[in-house]
Amino acid sequence: MTEEKSLNFLEEIIEKDLATGKYQSIATRFPPEPNGYLHLGHAKSICLNFGLALKYGGKTNLRFDDTNPVTEETEYVESIKNDVKWLGFQWSEELYASDYFDQLYAFALNLIQKGLAYVDDSTSEEIAEQKGTPTQPGKNSPYRTRTTDENTKLFEAMKAGRYRDGEKVLRAKIDMAHPNMHMRDPILYRIKHARHHRTGDAWCIYPMYDFAHGQSDAIEQITHSICTLEFVPHRELYDWFIQQLEIYPSKQYEFARLNMTYTMMSKRKLLQLVNEGHVHGWDDPRMPTLSGVRRRGYTPAALRDFCEKIGVAKRDNLIDVSLLEFCVREHLNRIAERRMVVFDPLKVVITNYPEDKTEELPSENNPEAEIPTTRTMPFGRELWIEQEDFLENPPKKYFRLAPGQLVRLKSAYIIRCEEVIKDAAGTVTELRCSYIPESKSGHDTSGLQVKGVIHWVSCAHAQRAEVRLYDRLFLQEDMNAAEGDFRQHLNPHSLVTKHVWIEPALATAKTGEHFQFLRMGYFCLDTDATREKLIFNRTVTLRDMWAKAGKGGN
RNA sequence: UGACCUAUGGUGUAAUGGCAACACAGCAGAUUUUGAUUCUGUUAUUCUAGGUUCGAGUCCUAGUAGGUCAACCA
Numbered sequence: 001m002t003e004e005k006s007l008n009f010l011e012e013i014i015e016k017d018l019a020t021g022k023y024q025s026i027a028t029r030f031p032p033e034p035n036g037y038l039h040l041g042h043a044k045s046i047c048l049n050f051g052l053a054l055k056y057g058g059k060t061n062l063r064f065d066d067t068n069p070v071t072e073e074t075e076y077v078e079s080i081k082n083d084v085k086w087l088g089f090q091w092s093e094e095l096y097a098s099d100y101f102d103q104l105y106a107f108a109l110n111l112i113q114k115g116l117a118y119v120d121d122s123t124s125e126e127i128a129e130q131k132g133t134p135t136q137p138g139k140n141s142p143y144r145t146r147t148t149d150e151n152t153k154l155f156e157a158m159k160a161g162r163y164r165d166g167e168k169v170l171r172a173k174i175d176m177a178h179p180n181m182h183m184r185d186p187i188l189y190r191i192k193h194a195r196h197h198r199t200g201d202a203w204c205i206y207p208m209y210d211f212a213h214g215q216s217d218a219i220e221q222i223t224h225s226i227c228t229l230e231f232v233p234h235r236e237l238y239d240w241f242i243q244q245l246e247i248y249p250s251k252q253y254e255f256a257r258l259n260m261t262y263t264m265m266s267k268r269k270l271l272q273l274v275n276e277g278h279v280h281g282w283d284d285p286r287m288p289t290l291s292g293v294r295r296r297g298y299t300p301a302a303l304r305d306f307c308e309k310i311g312v313a314k315r316d317n318l319i320d321v322s323l324l325e326f327c328v329r330e331h332l333n334r335i336a337e338r339r340m341v342v343f344d345p346l347k348v349v350i351t352n353y354p355e356d357k358t359e360e361l362p363s364e365n366n367p368e369a370e371i372p373t374t375r376t377m378p379f380g381r382e383l384w385i386e387q388e389d390f391l392e393n394p395p396k397k398y399f400r401l402a403p404g405q406l407v408r409l410k411s412a413y414i415i416r417c418e419e420v421i422k423d424a425a426g427t428v429t430e431l432r433c434s435y436i437p438e439s440k441s442g443h444d445t446s447g448l449q450v451k452g453v454i455h456w457v458s459c460a461h462a463q464r465a466e467v468r469l470y471d472r473l474f475l476q477e478d479m480n481a482a483e484g485d486f487r488q489h490l491n492p493h494s495l496v497t498k499h500v501w502i503e504p505a506l507a508t509a510k511t512g513e514h515f516q517f518l519r520m521g522y523f524c525l526d527t528d529a530t531r532e533k534l535i536f537n538r539t540v541t542l543r544d545m546w547a548k549a550g551k552g553g554n
Numbered sequence: 555u556g557a558c559c560u561a562u563g564g565u566g567u568a569a570u571g572g573c574a575a576c577a578c579a580g581c582a583g584a585u586u587u588u589g590a591u592u593c594u595g596u597u598a599u600u601c602u603a604g605g606u607u608c609g610a611g612u613c614c615u616a617g618u619a620g621g622u623c624a625a626c627c628a
Contacts, residue, residue, distance in 0.1 A: 127626080
């Protein structure tokens with residue numbers, strides 16, 4: 001299989017840079033701000049940055065962009081490291097923008113010396129006023145003409161803590177009429193008397209993103225600094241600092257962020273969902289966070305495959321969530337062991353099966369496995385089957401149980417429905433069936449051809465468990481375009497809890513294991529589960545052509 | 555009424571001036587002790603108008619549409 005994969009635009013740039021000898025090897029970085037949990041959008045960035053370095057034999061740093069002490073916490077640092085590792089990537093160095101505070105301060109002084117930065121006493125409102133608008137040029141600040149000496153002293157005083165928050169800022173001196181708003185004397189440093197998660201109280205001035213990011217890249221000699229499209233206008237500033245400071249010329253490249261149908265990726269709004277109790281936490285299995293999808297049962301391999309499949313480009317996109325589900329199913333189909341679980345039980349009594357008899361019937365764990373293994377399932381006279389696997393008046397191509405009709409109990413026998421028992425209200429409460437002894441799975445000499453195969457559990461041996469069924473969090477396909485408050489688009493049925501009957505083998509299920517509940521979907525043990533109370537999350541449903549055709553009823 | 559980015563099936567992504575392809579989704583069929591998986595087939599695509607060229611999805615110009623930019627956030 002000669003797989004001639006075409007290159008994405010970043011791979012093309014890198015291959016060219018390597019071919020021309022511009023770089024001997026490449027260096028990328030994944031630069032999250034530790035102010036929240038990572039989500040699927042970050043996964044795309046992680047796979048990109050680490051994937052590129054892996055492919056071209058380079059390195060990737062994990063760098064925390066921690067220049068704003070009031071939003072950042074160590075808790076987030078730990079969860080981010082955990083998520084990156086879980087996704088399957090190993091960073092070269094763990095670094096922090098705050099590692100460079102001394103260096104960044106020196107850079108600022110350098111700019112002041114060159115007459116390219118000044119201390120401004122304007123209020124934030126005044127500075128906003130001076131900026132102008134995209135269609136109108138800005139105005140120079142009255143403090144723009146301060147001398148180098150004055151600026152140096154003032155900036156040192158800012159650092160020394162002689163001013164309150166907001167009293168002064170350090171600004172670059174560029175061009176207040178520049179067509180790019182980011183070039184209109186951007187703020188370099190602001191005063192924040194706040195405790196930083198790593199540097200504590202050592203600093204009361206903190207660099208802005210634009211004054212920290214490119215320089216951090218330069219310090220680490222990042223060759224390809226890859227970020228999302230909204231940073232395109234920042235690139236000019238990024239290059240300007242590097243040029244004026246005469247430091248390593250890292251280059252910034254931008255790609256389109258991930259958008260997914262029925263999903264929202266905004267950190268701020270996700271935080272709102274958590275804080276307002278619409279979900280049960282950052283790791284709620286309905287959340288698009290990595291901790292959420294992990295708990296739900298998505299695998300790192302499936303996520304990496306997904307990131308590979310969605311590709312990388314510069315145009316806005318809205319990825320169909322069914323592609324993600326496809327990737328998850330494809331992986332789980334290979335690795336998940338099969339189990340039988342009855343969600344809505346209907347009792348079946350096999351009238352010609354001895355009351356005191358129990359058989360241990362082998363059932364294959366995974367038909368996809370190279371080396372097949374089996375477990376045994378106890379079979380007895382009384383069984384639970386799924387309510388929807390019986391219909392008193394079945395439509396044309398209904399392969400399941402109906403009065404007088406045959407079905408196979410998976411890995412067991414073929415049974416025939418002989419009698420339907422109902423309660424006073426006319427609800428079916430029990431089926432009395434006969435089994436065909438010669439139809440035993442693996443030793444079938446009955447010669448019967450049965451189209452329908454259903455799952456079951458033995459009443460005498462089945463155990464209880466809770467099952468949590470998840471559906472999309474939002475009803476609107478494109479949440480970026482959704483009108484009104486995003487919360488009004490929440491799906492009220494995104495979580496449905498059921499109490500089900502599980503086969504005995506499931507009693508020893510462990511966290512991190514993946515199962516396919518036959519015909520019901522892929523499941524994993526939830527982190528809330530205990531030995532006494534088993535709880536399973538539905539990771540994803542199975543494809544279901546029958547239900548899709550609307551023939552499943554209900 | 556500015557600057558910048560983008561425009562290929564329903565959704566993504568390729569095609570690097572030379573036969574518009576791959577995946578998902580959809581539809582149809584075969585196989586199947588999961589109406590799963592697997593396999594086969596199938597529907598559907600270059601924003602518009604000019605230009606360059608033997609030849610344009612690709613290059614140029616203009617238009618149109620969508621997105622981004624005016625935090626002491628990142």
